Amino acid sequence: MSDSKSAVVTGGGSGIGAAVAAALHAAGYGVTIAGRRADVLEKTAQQLRDAAGGSPAQVRTQVTDVAQTDQVTALFDQHVAHFGRVDALVTAAAAYEPVPFLDLTRESWDATMDVALTGSVLAAVEAARHMKAAGGGRIVLFSSINGFHSEPESVHYSAAKAAIISVAKTLAVDLAGTGVIANAIAPGWVYTPMTAEFVDQTTTEQLRRVNTLGRAGRPEEIAGVVCYLVTEAPEFLVGTTIFVDGGQTALAPMP
Numbered sequence: 001m002s003d004s005k006s007a008v009v010t011g012g013g014s015g016i017g018a019a020v021a022a023a024l025h026a027a028g029y030g031v032t033i034a035g036r037r038a039d040v041l042e043k044t045a046q047q048l049r050d051a052a053g054g055s056p057a058q059v060r061t062q063v064t065d066v067a068q069t070d071q072v073t074a075l076f077d078q079h080v081a082h083f084g085r086v087d088a089l090v091t092a093a094a095a096y097e098p099v100p101f102l103d104l105t106r107e108s109w110d111a112t113m114d115v116a117l118t119g120s121v122l123a124a125v126e127a128a129r130h131m132k133a134a135g136g137g138r139i140v141l142f143s144s145i146n147g148f149h150s151e152p153e154s155v156h157y158s159a160a161k162a163a164i165i166s167v168a169k170t171l172a173v174d175l176a177g178t179g180v181i182a183n184a185i186a187p188g189w190v191y192t193p194m195t196a197e198f199v200d201q202t203t204t205e206q207l208r209r210v211n212t213l214g215r216a217g218r219p220e221e222i223a224g225v226v227c228y229l230v231t232e233a234p235e236f237l238v239g240t241t242i243f244v245d246g247g248q249t250a251l252a253p254m255p
Helices: 015-026 038-051 069-083 106-134 155-174 196-200 204-210 219-231
Strands: 006-010 030-035 059-063 088-091 137-142 180-187 241-244
Touching (some): 006 015, 006 069, 006 106, 015 030, 015 219, 030 038, 038 059, 059 069, 106 155, 106 180, 137 155, 137 219, 155 180, 155 241, 219 241
Parallel strands (some): 006 030, 006 088, 030 059, 137 180, 180 241
16 A cells, blocks of 8 residues: 555546656556456556656556446545545546447447446546545546537447536535535547547648647646646545646637
8 A cells, every 4th residue: 555645537547647647657646547448557667657757656457447436436445545535537438439420329328428437437436435534535537519519420439528527517516514525627629549540631721720739739738737737736626627638629710
């Protein structure tokens, strides 16, 4: 058991989740990275250990389907058994498969909702229970700019991300006085394994029409904001959603 603060990062094996896990670990947090692929989790965990430079903060992995209540309960029970407490939760698990609205099926709707919305809520419930008992903690939920506006073939994804914005507000209300502080973060286009093929096919001119910086974000840029919310942000910053999108939601459409 470690005396350091600790965090659970769902979807921590790759992309933004892995960058968040690395940032929190570098800040001295013991970290459990959770996801569905054991090999990916262990590879990322070893990279964090190798980069630690002798830091006593520990990294552990746990294969978890965040849509399964029993697996989420086990994730937090085992994390707390190892670290003694959970100080932070970041719900970075993601799922997205474009589907035209007229082709939407219950299966494609559920596949996205189970991970992006239900999984986030189940994890937040378990984390908040442990945090309340220990006197407080920080929860950061992942929304998206798609929670604010939509794009083609993304009704399921956009609906899930809009709901996350509402969940963050509700947590601020329902958890008031417990010491548990919840917020959401809404990234714009970020270069990750899930988006790489699409971004790589996008021209510089097209990117200039996407956001004011004319490029996709880096996972480390998103992780820096998440780390701030976990480690430095005042408790008065609660129930809000921070857009980290290179100015994408500020940019009016151009011809």
